[in-house]
Amino acid sequence: MTTCDFLVIGGGVIGLNIARELRRKFGGAKVVLIEKETALGLHASGRNSGVLHAGFYYSADSLKAKFTRLGNQALTEYCESKGIPLNKCGKLVVAKNEAELPVLDELYKRGKVNGVPLDSISEAEAKEIEPRVKTCQRALFSPTTSSVDPGEVMEAMRGDALAEGVELHPGVAYLGHSNGSVATSDGPYQPGYLVNAAGLYADKIARDYGFSERYRILPFKGLYLYSEEPPGALRTNIYPVPDLRNPFLGVHFTVTAAGKAKIGPTAIPAFWREQYEGFGNFSASELLDILVRQAGLFVFSGFGFQRMAVEELRKYYRPHLVALSSELLEGVHSSDYKHWGKAGIRAQLLDLKSRKLEMDFVFEHDERSMHVLNAVSPGFTCSIPFSQYICDHIG
Secondary structure (H helix, E strand, O other): OEEEEEEEEOOOHHHHHHHHHHHHHOOOOOEEEEEOOOOOOOOHHHHOOOEEOOOOOOOOOOHHHHHHHHHHHHHHHHHHHHOOOOEOOOEEEEOOOHHHHHHHHHHHHHHHHOOOOOEEEEHHHHHHHOOOEOOOOEEEEEOOOEEOOHHHHHHHHHHHHHHOOOEEEEOOOEEEEEOOEEEEEOEEEEEEEEEEOOHHHHHHHHHHOOOOOOEEEEEEEEOOEEEOOOOOOOOOEEEEOOOOOOOOOOOEEEEOOOOOEEEEOOOEEOOOOOOOOOOOOOOHHHHHHHHHHHHHHHHHOOOOHHHHHHHHHHHHOHHHHHHHHOOOEOOOOHHHEEEEOOOEEEEEEEEOOOOEEOOOOEEEEOOOEEEEEEOOOOHHHHHHHHHHHHHHOOO
């Protein structure tokens, strides 16, 4: 039996920062983090775009609005203090036609209300930033958006956690709990308090503790196509005007920390939780459950799931994805985009009652346990202040 004051399940960027914050907040408390994989950050935290978002997409009353702005500042400072390379290339948000201009204006208003540096610029000014960009009449420029290698960030935070006294137990999977004891693949753990930050499986663990009754996680696969062009061929990130009815930002150009361009991501409905490639990690029970959820959304969803699913599945066809991205930039050639990057899976929370995807962070807790149910993009950017906020609700 392993005893501890706090047991954190999940070795992604949220779980790791919660463990670190618990150790700081509660002094000499014994904080243990378990992760079912043999290393930390092998799922969304190590497979995301690496973009440090600025915080202008979200309505002012959301947790995302607050924590994206604060998280951008905190993670930028963290990377600079650790010598982790940052590509401070900014971001252009462009309109394809006049019909999108009101949404562009809404994003500008949100940015100002949220206290985010954001410039409304003309088409000519946008072309000064990136000569190849396409936009209708005007665009937005976010100077504080940047890119980083998420793997380097995770490795630095892992080292900090160990130095701060957090016990990291990789290769240990949660199996269940009873009478306060947590069953794992490495034997029982007896925590004073449990924090569930298990990403794709957070809802399943939460149900063991009486939570997540109205929620289920739906997985969406994100893929990027990498450019063969040399570093510097694209000067800044270029994003389309998003559909504010769903949490996905649309196909865009991302400039990596190393200066290479990539297009994506997709948001393709996955059929089991870790469907990264082929039939790896296949689960028949997950397939059945997710197909039932998806079938219900095809008929009853409040956000156009049927249309979105069909559009996203088409993005598996490389020429189609390249063609979509060419609406944002001149000189986009399919021959430059031949190689897919490793897939990521978004652990997107579905509200079963409203049949809508949750747009904001969601967590549930009591005096014995905390369950982080929805910490999707920009969860990486928000990880430091969001983890502090979670810990403020503990103890």
